[in-house]
Amino acid sequence: MNIFKKSIAIAFLILLMASIAWSYETEYVVVVLLDGIRYTESLGDPSGTYCPLLTDLTSEGVVHDSAFNDVITNTRNAVPATWMGRFYSLQDTSYLGNDVQFCRYPTFWEYARVGLSLPASKAVYVTPDYGTSTWLPSFYPGYGPDYWPSFHHPERIGDYNLAVFDSAVTVLKRDHPVISYIYLPDSDHAGHSGDWEYYIAEILQADSLVAALWDTIQADPLMAGKTTMMVTNDHGRHDDDHGGFQGHGDDCFGCRHVMLFSLGPDFKRNVHVDSPRASIADIAATAGELLGFDTPYSTGRVLEELFGGPYQYLPGDVNMYNGIWPPSVIGGDVTYLVNYFRSLSERCLIGGFYSSADINGDCLVIGSDVTSLVQYFRVGADIIGCRDYPPAWPVPDDLPPGAPEGWPNCE
Ligand SMILES: [Zn+2]
């Protein structure tokens, strides 16, 4: 299948997915930003030395191991980039008698409030109180102050992260905001101190606060099972060849590489993905996809690779439909699979993987799948699909009796 045909097929598939009204389970999105933690001290360390609780939680979510701030690795550019879904410098202005700085493009709170007609209480920003230095959302025509989030600003006394956590728990339980952004600043300050023990202590604390936040969400009668949480950083810190953990701000790998850990009912579980490359500017569009609002001025993409299906295929129906409806596993599928290996052509991909031909559930399509498929016919052995591509089967009752146009097909 040539590229053109393949993109037509993918377009049909997307239309099909949309037309069958496969709405997402997610009703709430919570973004948590941990300021300036290097990936080697977070989920980039498989043993979870400094993030033991988040590392445990990875069995319930999807870790993107190739997530970056590839633009400017400082907080004042990167945090607004996560809001706007693009990088663009803040602008100075005078607002309500104060000198302030604001976003030049709409933020995801504004997109959500416009697109979903949300009251302010349903879009929240929890951050320490930086007073008039607090970066503001946009004044963009059609968006702007009427659509800003409600700000929850604990005073900057004592432990900032703890104060933000307490505020966040209160507002989540009380208001059940549809879209929340929770900013935990302390790890960055600790890193700048140059005191490794202090830096690590703040990471351990952030780890426990984020895990506790997830527990709070899962204990809430409304938000449990319907909330997607995405945890990220604005930037990393210098790798040891470029100045070490004390600083950040250049384009070294340590500064650019960040955590992107996502949990939710529509995402994969217990999986690490590392392609395609993700940006912190992709979070806004991904939140929009889940909740159903547009982010027209964002340059980011929807992080499709995080989504866990369900996918439109029947495991073992190797050639996918091919004129026979409803989809079924028949002898012709063995022939098709053997021919596939002979020609090694690239086809039948769903989400980048030939999922219907993985018979034995190892998320590979190799010779042993032929053997397994033959065993299915001979002795009734189970067909086990790939866990990373959960099939939408049995399909919903409202599927039309005949094959819908564009049902995935290998021909
Ligand atoms: Zn910093």
Ligand SMILES: [Zn+2]
């Ligand atoms: Zn650096």
